[in-house]
Amino acid sequence: MEGTNCKKELLIEIPVEVVRREADTVTSQYTRQARIPGFRPGHAPPSLVGRRFRDDIRSDVVQALVPKFFEDAVKEQKWSVVGRPRFEALQYEEDKPLTCKALFEIFPEIELKQYKELEVQEETAQVTEADIDQAIEEVREHVATFEVISDRPAADGDYLTLSYKGNDVKAPASHPVEARDVSMQLGSQGTVAAFNENLRGSSPGEVREFEATYAEDYPQKSLAGKTFRYRVEVQSIKHKEVPAADDELAKSVSEFATLVELREKLGKDLMERARRRVEMVAKQNLVQQLLQLHEFPVPEAMVEVRIEDKLERALRQLVSQGIDPRQAAVDWQKVREDSRPDAEKDVRASLLLSKIADAEKLEVSEEEVDEIIREVAQEAHEPPATLKTRLTREGELDSIKSTRRNQKAIDFIYHNAKITRKSE
Numbered sequence: 001m002e003g004t005n006c007k008k009e010l011l012i013e014i015p016v017e018v019v020r021r022e023a024d025t026v027t028s029q030y031t032r033q034a035r036i037p038g039f040r041p042g043h044a045p046p047s048l049v050g051r052r053f054r055d056d057i058r059s060d061v062v063q064a065l066v067p068k069f070f071e072d073a074v075k076e077q078k079w080s081v082v083g084r085p086r087f088e089a090l091q092y093e094e095d096k097p098l099t100c101k102a103l104f105e106i107f108p109e110i111e112l113k114q115y116k117e118l119e120v121q122e123e124t125a126q127v128t129e130a131d132i133d134q135a136i137e138e139v140r141e142h143v144a145t146f147e148v149i150s151d152r153p154a155a156d157g158d159y160l161t162l163s164y165k166g167n168d169v170k171a172p173a174s175h176p177v178e179a180r181d182v183s184m185q186l187g188s189q190g191t192v193a194a195f196n197e198n199l200r201g202s203s204p205g206e207v208r209e210f211e212a213t214y215a216e217d218y219p220q221k222s223l224a225g226k227t228f229r230y231r232v233e234v235q236s237i238k239h240k241e242v243p244a245a246d247d248e249l250a251k252s253v254s255e256f257a258t259l260v261e262l263r264e265k266l267g268k269d270l271m272e273r274a275r276r277r278v279e280m281v282a283k284q285n286l287v288q289q290l291l292q293l294h295e296f297p298v299p300e301a302m303v304e305v306r307i308e309d310k311l312e313r314a315l316r317q318l319v320s321q322g323i324d325p326r327q328a329a330v331d332w333q334k335v336r337e338d339s340r341p342d343a344e345k346d347v348r349a350s351l352l353l354s355k356i357a358d359a360e361k362l363e364v365s366e367e368e369v370d371e372i373i374r375e376v377a378q379e380a381h382e383p384p385a386t387l388k389t390r391l392t393r394e395g396e397l398d399s400i401k402s403t404r405r406n407q408k409a410i411d412f413i414y415h416n417a418k419i420t421r422k423s424e
Contacts, residue, residue: 005297006082006105012069014098019061026060027053058092070102080107083301105299110355113293116416120289122282124421125274127267135266136245139253146238153201154237156187160199161235166228169211177228181235195232202234221327283410286417287349298347306343307336353406362408364401372400 027046030053036044050057066087074081085104092098146159154160162184166177184191186199194212202208209231218224243249250262314335318325356362370384373391377384391397 006108006299008079008102008104008106010070010073010102010104012066012073012087012100012102014065014069016095016097019065019092019098020095022061022065023050023057026057026064030057062090062092062098065098066100081105082107082299105301107299108296108351110294110296110352112355112359115290115293115356115413117418118286118289118413119418119420120282120285122419122421123278125271125278127270127274131270132263132267135270136249136259136263139262139266140242140245140249143249143253144240144242147241149237149239150204153203154186154199154234156196156200157239158186159238159240160184160186160202161238162199162232163235164230164232166212166230169227169229172229177223194230199232199234202237204234204236207231207233217329219328220323221329222324224329279414282417282419283414286413287353287410290352290413291345291348294348294352296348296351298344298351302347302351303340303343306346307339310339310343311336350402350406353409354402356413357405357409360409360412362405362412364404364408368404369397369400372404 027050031044031046031049032042034044034049034053035041036048036052039045039048070085070087082105085102087100087102090098090100149158160183162182163180164178164182168174184195187196192212192214194210198208198210209229211227211229213227214220214223214225216225243252245259247258250256250259254262254265256262256265311332315325318328318330370388373388374384377387380387388397391400
């Protein structure tokens with residue numbers, strides 16, 4: 001019996017003679033290994049073994065037959081199953097067929113409509129002198145150095161290394177907030193106001209005590225709406241030294257001898273990024289058109305996996321910011337619900353692009369996979385062979401191939417589209 005969308009229900013019925021034959025086989029295996037008082041190993045009567053190990057034998061019979069008959073039925077229907085089936089309503093009685101119900105999802109049937117010669121408007125890639133100025137500023141910030149300050153007190157813009165301990169004013173016996181060797185920029189918007197106000201004019205080795213009151217919506221839940229009394233030791237003060245934008249900067253960060261040459265190279269790099277950016281936007285618009293042209297159901301199991309991936313990324317981002325996810329004021333159920341529409345869209349796009357890749361016989365070679373692994377390994381500072389072994393063990397290689405194959409499908413659609421360009 002078919003369910004709605006990609007969900008399916010299948011009644012499995014295994015003939016009694018097949019069940020009996022499998023039960024005899026399993027019982028024989030138990031008989032050869034069973035140790036029963038009064039009988040030498042392998043010589044106990046099968047009927048006695050069958051009674052003593054009845055539940056184990058029945059379980060082995062079910063595990064041997066149900067998946068096989070399920071797979072045969074699925075092949076007969078020419079279905080491609082998503083994830084693992086759930087079996088329920090098992091009926092296993094003597095001299096009767098073994099029956100159960102399988103609940104599962106299948107990949108949808110997708111009837112391809114137009115995906116070539118789609119029309120899309122693309123912005124014209126542009127780079128301004130202001131963009132290049134900003135790039136130069138980023139280069140200067142990247143090579144900036146920090147000078148230890150010992151002849152004056154701390155001022156806004158300085159970087160302070162601190163150790164502190166704070167106690168909740170209303171609950172002084174509660175677990176304190178402590179940190180050692182942490183860095184903060186004095187006067188920065190990202191620094192708690194009380195720290196900015198009370199550490200101006202401080203010197204290395206000085207200890208200051210003050211209170212800090214946190215807003216009700218402060219991201220760290222354990223601090224939100226509370227007032228803490230802090231004891232802070234200033235360990236060091238440093239000032240950032242940013243080099244001038246001149247020929248010496250060009251020589252120190254590149255193979256170029258002048259700032260003019262460096263600006264020209266940065267301009268070319270920015271133009272290439274701008275081209276990739278406008279191309280990416282055009283590709284996103286093309287995928288959106290494809291989704292509007294193709295309506296089909298998506299497997300809930302795939303959507304759930306995509307949602308879990310999004311939640312996992314959100315958790316990692318909080319941890320990277322030093323926030324304990326368990327203490328963060330986040331309604332995770334709402335985050336999950338809000339993630340569903342985008343997750344369904346992602347799954348729908350992935351299935352559609354895979355179908356187009358099938359139609360155009362687009363494949364990913366082992367050499368391409370190895371190149372992707374080399375790039376990832378370089379970013380992760382991990383040997384490529386080690387990374388490939390781990391990805392193979394975790395079953396992630398197929399995901400890499402699928403992602404790259406879908407990207408090829410997007411490239412194919414883009415290169416076969418009718419593109420008109422407009423100036424900004």
